[in-house]
Amino acid sequence: MNTFEEKTLKRETIFDGKIITLHVDEVELPNGKTSKREIVKHPGAVAIIMITDEDKLVLVEQYRKPLERSLFEIPAGKMENGESPETTAKRELEEETGYTCEKLNPIASFYTSPGFSDELVHLFKAENILKVENPKTEEDEFLRLHEVTFEQALTLIDEQKIYDAKTVYAIQYWKIQRALRK
Structure with missing residues (x-):
């Protein structure tokens, strides 16, 4: 043993x-x-980093009942039975943002709370994003889309409007990528 x-x-x-x-x-x-x-x-989940051509991060504002408040988060969602992480990511991207992408780059996978849950989140970066005509949406999801600069994202963290690990992780990834471009 x-x-x-x-x-x-x-x-x-x-x-x-x-x-x-x-x-x-x-x-x-x-x-x-x-x-x-x-x-x-938990069946697993995906999260997607989507950065526009204007170097803005796409976030969804959504009410989170367990916290009794709204948060700003990167698009994300639960994997359905038999669905690959890539398929889930494309589906969630369309449902939550009205966009799709030509390519998904895997960034990392991580457990959210291994002390009590087996939820594994697969993080992707969407490349070559495209607006979808007549996107499929979820009836029980009420979201507002936001495009924020890097500085605005940091302010949202300070204000605890971004307050979840996957989104903070995504912003750290974005910070590293921005530094590598310089």
Whole structure:
């Protein structure tokens, strides 16, 4: 057994919803004792960095019920069963922004909260963006599009209007790319 591995002794599914499943696992710890772990299973998600020809980052403003407020975020969304990250990214880009792109460059993949969730986010950069005529949208999503400069993005972070890890990660990536162009 791996030095830090926790062997699952028993699993109870507490909730099986549209987006997540919640398990409570009884585990054997490396020292032989037992403990409980609450685990959120998630199908995975994508996030897209989309920078316009004017060097502006495209953000969506969206109300986030768990936080009881709106945030400015890069376009993102949940992967559907059997969907590749690239397919999800193209679909979400159109649904949330009304744009598509000729190419998606993979940037990174990362776990959002590995202490309790297996959600893996795949981050892409959209290249050669194009406006879509009659884009497909989600009935239950209410979004406002914003195009912001790098300086405006930093201000939104300071104001805690950008307050999620994937968007801050994207802005750090943008900062590095801007520095490499100089």
